[in-house]
Amino acid sequence: MPTGVALRDVREQLFDAADRILLTSGPEALTSRAVTTEAGCAKGVLHRHFADFDAFLADYVLDRAHRMDAQAARLAEAAGAGTVVENVAAALTALFESVAVAIVALVTFRDELRARLRTTWPAGVPVLTEGAQMIAGYLEDERARGRIRADADPEVLGAMLIGTGHLLFADRTGARPSPDAVRDLVTKVLR
Template sequence: MSPRGVTTPDVRERLFAAAERVLEREGPGALTSRAITGEAGCAKGLLHAHYDGLDAFVAELVLDRFARVARHAEGLPGRVGEGTVAANLLDVALALLASSGPTVAGLALARPAAAARIRAALLAGAPGFGTVQDAITAYLDAERLGGRVAEAADTGAVALALVGTLHHLLMTGGPDRGAERDRVARLVAQLDAGLRPDGPAADG
């Protein structure tokens, strides 16, 4: 999905950041192209000059934030042996939770046309939850080879549990980000306990 006419990343990110501020401050109902361009301090017609309507813009915003976190997650295998497994997993989990926030993800669900564009892009290979899940699995597999994850650990199931929980929180979460971060931290601690070479997974 490529916005039409966007020639510089600055214009795109300026509009994205403005939309996020409007959402955080006033909620999804206030998100209009006029509100976005007004918040960005640019001409009223700028969004429609570059995007085929608000749904296309919303879809591109969500996909961009997902891609940003996917790139972050893809760096996990490079951190094998560094820090702790739990800290590395939590870092990626919190990055995804804060990527565009429950408000932006929920906005996409409330706009069927935007949601359809997002689904189509993900099916076509755009980075998203599946990319993050694959990166977590690859990281845990590498940690297993290094002896920091139990040989019998089901790394794919752990990655699915973590990403599935994050997906749920993004789609249904409220404004209490602190509580959501705490829930994710507790989940990671439980998953990590099962991954350790001396944990339940080691018993086979």
Template structure:
């Protein structure tokens, strides 16, 4: 059954998310060159003018898509502190790192970087305080500090540097992961085990000496 536009005057719930999802599907299926206002609204099954009723063209749509996915991951990262003491330290960090990696496809990231209007909007929003990698880094630092208080992570470990290394690596993978690149999940997992392993071992040694 084909797609149908919503009748005039009928509100479409969560229209921004619907357009975001449609744009991601078009990009995944056909690539950046296929992303047009018509392609997005057709994929979303809504009237052609709906995109321009909510966004000032494709640049704003792409920018808002990137910012929305970052904000979603930041919310996931903020839950880390509450998970302190559960599962393992490494597993909790891997969960957030993978959420960030999967928040945006390389095609979306590449498109945002190559459209000057979208890139400028993203930079302006981040400078104005929109959720970004820094917020994720702060959440990881807070999680590790909570684990230190629980005795599951070495007291002297440099939590902020570990968080920076994780976020910096994820940022690199997010910008450079393509179809023929090594699996990012494995790379992130190995890095986190390496970074937090000494802290976990140090905490265990301290408990043994107590």
């Protein structure tokens, strides 16, 4: 690779390359060499911006978890409109059709990454924890509007929906679940 070429948004280029690798080849294929090759830059670029590869991965995972803020805002805006089942099913599908399932596999695949994440993310797996909180917040709004049962526990339901949704979407090599399957899952959990 040529050196001395200015790169724009290096972090984002590297993170996008990691997305593509995770989605096509899984966590075992994610190496610093694979990321820089996919990003079209010299290997040294990654190490100039991050202390080491696990530091890169930790920043990458946290960046992708924080990207859920926009999705959480869209879900919160949907409160009171449409149906609760449709809104939650759409949120689960958007979450799990993103790089989220691959990130869960990455976090469970790399011990050092989990250890680094624990310094800033004390519990759960980033992306899944954010997803559960996003859905719980939405369900709390819907409960206040009387659109779900008054005795429902939004936090428990959010965690259940993320867990069962993850199981439904977890096989990245198989067929994606149908919209009907996702709606059925949400209906059963909310019942």
